[in-house]
Amino acid sequence: MNRDPLPGRLRSALNRDRLVQTAKELIAVPSPTGQAGAVLDRAAEMLENAGFAVRRAAGGHESAPAVVARFDSGEPGRVIQFDGHLDTVHLPFCPPRLEGDWLRGSGASDMKSGVAASIEAVRMLQESGLLKRGAVLLTLHDLHEAPWGRGEQLDRLIGEGIVGDGVLLPEPFCDHLPVAGRGAATWKVILRRSGPPVHEVHRPADQPSVIAAGAELVRLLQDLDKRLQQQVDPIAGRASVFIGQFHSGEIYNQFPQEAMLEGTRRWLPGASREAVEAEMRTLFDNLARDCGVEVDWEFRLIRDAFRLDLDSPLVTAFQRAYSAVVGQPLPTGPKPFVDDGNSFSALAGVAAITHGPRAGGQHTVDEWVSLDDLERVALVYALTAALFCDPAAQA
Numbered sequence: 001m002n003r004d005p006l007p008g009r010l011r012s013a014l015n016r017d018r019l020v021q022t023a024k025e026l027i028a029v030p031s032p033t034g035q036a037g038a039v040l041d042r043a044a045e046m047l048e049n050a051g052f053a054v055r056r057a058a059g060g061h062e063s064a065p066a067v068v069a070r071f072d073s074g075e076p077g078r079v080i081q082f083d084g085h086l087d088t089v090h091l092p093f094c095p096p097r098l099e100g101d102w103l104r105g106s107g108a109s110d111m112k113s114g115v116a117a118s119i120e121a122v123r124m125l126q127e128s129g130l131l132k133r134g135a136v137l138l139t140l141h142d143l144h145e146a147p148w149g150r151g152e153q154l155d156r157l158i159g160e161g162i163v164g165d166g167v168l169l170p171e172p173f174c175d176h177l178p179v180a181g182r183g184a185a186t187w188k189v190i191l192r193r194s195g196p197p198v199h200e201v202h203r204p205a206d207q208p209s210v211i212a213a214g215a216e217l218v219r220l221l222q223d224l225d226k227r228l229q230q231q232v233d234p235i236a237g238r239a240s241v242f243i244g245q246f247h248s249g250e251i252y253n254q255f256p257q258e259a260m261l262e263g264t265r266r267w268l269p270g271a272s273r274e275a276v277e278a279e280m281r282t283l284f285d286n287l288a289r290d291c292g293v294e295v296d297w298e299f300r301l302i303r304d305a306f307r308l309d310l311d312s313p314l315v316t317a318f319q320r321a322y323s324a325v326v327g328q329p330l331p332t333g334p335k336p337f338v339d340d341g342n343s344f345s346a347l348a349g350v351a352a353i354t355h356g357p358r359a360g361g362q363h364t365v366d367e368w369v370s371l372d373d374l375e376r377v378a379l380v381y382a383l384t385a386a387l388f389c390d391p392a393a394q395a
Contacts, residue, residue, distance in 0.1 A: 007324045010382050013124040016375060020103065022046065023116035023374070026086065027096040027105040033087040033149045036142035037064035040086055043115070043140050044069075050123060052138075059141065059156035066141040066157055071122050077134025077389045078313070081164030082118035082381060083154070083340060084111055085144030089363050102368045109359035109367035114170025115140060117357060117374050121381035130382075134389025137164045144340065146302055147186075154340050158347045166314030166388055167344045167352040168381055172359035172369070173335075177318070180235040181335030181342060182266040183273055183305035187280055189217065191259040191287075192294040203255035210259040211248050213291035217261055218243060220283055233268045235334050236305070240266045265299075269307040303342035306335075306352075314351040314388055321383035325376060330355075355380070 025046070029039035040056075047069045048054050056065035088107040096105035103113060122138055125131040139162060143149030157163075191210040198204075224241050231239040241263065248259035267276045277299045288295040308315065310332070319329045335341070341352035357377045359369035387393045 007321075007379060007383055009128055009130060010124050010379055010386075013128040014120065014375060014378055015123070016371070018123070019116055019120040019374060019378060020098075020371060022119055023103055023108070023113040023369070024096040024105075026112040026116060027103075027107050030093045030106065031087050031142075032090045033143060033145040035064070036087040039112075040064055040067050040140060040142065043067050043086065043119075047119065047138070051126070052122070057157055057160065057162060059153040059160070061142055061153045064142040064153075066139060066153060068157075068162055069122075069138040070135055071126055071131070071138075072135040073131045073133050073389065075133040077132075078166065078391065079135045079137050079164040080314075080385045080388045081137040081139060081167040082121065083139045083167055083169050083344070084115035084118060085142065085154075085340065086112060086115060086140050087142045087144050087149065088112075089145050090148060091363075091365050094365055094367070101371050103371055104366070104368045106365075106367065108361075108369045109172045110362040111171050111356060113359065113369040113374055114172060114356040114377065117377040118168070118170050118381055120378040121385065124378065124382045125385060130386045132386070132390050132393070136385050136389070137162075150300065150302060151340060151343055154343055155347060158343060163344065163348045163350060166312070166350060167341065168318070168384065169339060169341050169352060169354045170356035170377060170381070171339050171354050172356045172362060173354050174356060174358050174373070176333035177315075177330045178335030178354050179308040179310060179332045180233060180269055181306050181338065182236050182239070182268055183271070183276075183342065184264060184266050184302040184338045185273070185276070186262065186264055186300050186302065188262040188298050189260065189284060190296040191217070191261075192296070193257055195257065197250070197257045198255050200253045200255050207255075208292040210256055210293055213287065213293045214246055214248060214259040214261055216291055217287055218246065220287065221263070224283065231268055231271075235332075236268055237334060239268050239271070240264075242266075267305055269305040271305060273301060273304055303338035303340075304346035306342045306345035308345075308351055308353070312351040313391070314353060317388035318353055318355070318380070318384045320387055321380050324383060325379045
């Protein structure tokens with residue numbers, strides 16, 4: 001551990017029992033995506049009881065208004081934002097339980113424990129007096145996990161100007177600092193012919209086969225993916241189109257009326273999401289013309305691509321804080337997934353860093369998080385805030 005007095009003073013303000021209790025209380029409230037109102041209420045209550053200014057912002061989701069809390073130093077400076085989602089995927093609920101250094105339960109990994117660490121970081125700053133300038137903005141929300149949500153609530157909050165000058169997101173990702181990532185969308189196509197499903201021996205000679213049209217679409221998408229192999233970012237990887245589902249018919253000897261295909265499209269930083277969608281539209285329109293089928297399709301954005309400026313004040317403050325706590329800077333690399341940091345980058349143009357505790361079991365019924373590493377995250381967040389919000393501290 002680095003002997004810099006600043007992390008030492010913050011460590012003395014860290015309360016492990018309080019941190020663990022916060023995580024347990026958040027995990028104890030079931031919150032499948034779209035139904036996170038109760039856990040957001042509990043988080044707001046905890047923050048109010050700790051003396052923070054809290055307001056609620058619906059963000060287009062009246063049943064679960066987001067939590068917007070602020071801790072202000074009273075002096076001008078930058079505003080750092082800690083942002084987290086409190087919804088979980090739709091799986092059977094697992095209550096919190098401790099097993100040595102591990103805390104388990106629904107959302108323990110993704111990402112209620114990370115949220116607890118960010119709350120503890122704000123409490124540490126409040127009690128230590130080390131936030132000399134600027135402010136900390138803490139936002140918590142619902143509608144993160146796809147396919148039940150696609151970040152709609154957060155997007156509304158960003159559109160309403162609820163944004164800091166830099167953002168930290170405690171998703172369970174800690175092995176490297178993600179500095180570039182692909183954008184992602186889902187696509188879904190329904191191919192139809194006229195007339196009802198019939199036995200194969202009665203199939204109309206003048207009707208196209210939706211399965212054959214689907215097979216042609218598979219070929220076209222595979223050709224597209226081969227072309228996309230030429231679009232490569234040295235950090236983020238390559239652009240791609242992926243087919244995950246192809247369904248048609250109800251029985252082996254039926255001439256079906258519909259076929260459904262579904263998958264993903266991923267693109268690189270700097271690419272236009274609108275251009276990507278237009279390319280897919282042209283492909284589907286040409287298929288309808290050439291195969292004589294009706295094509296209904298949708299293209300749903302998950303998150304846009306991003307690239308993090310390594311010279312930004314947020315990265316500088318984060319790496320200095322991480323080095324002070326861990327002893328060396330965090331290596332850089334790609335973000336293999338999309339998260340709300342992509343939205344802050346694309347919609348608000350602010351630097352956003354995804355960094356959370358060592359954890360596992362995301363999107364399963366066996367989520368876990370390391371409590372020791374949760375303490376590390378709280379320290380890194382608090383110290384990053386103290387350095388980022390006071391420009392003089394980074395000089």
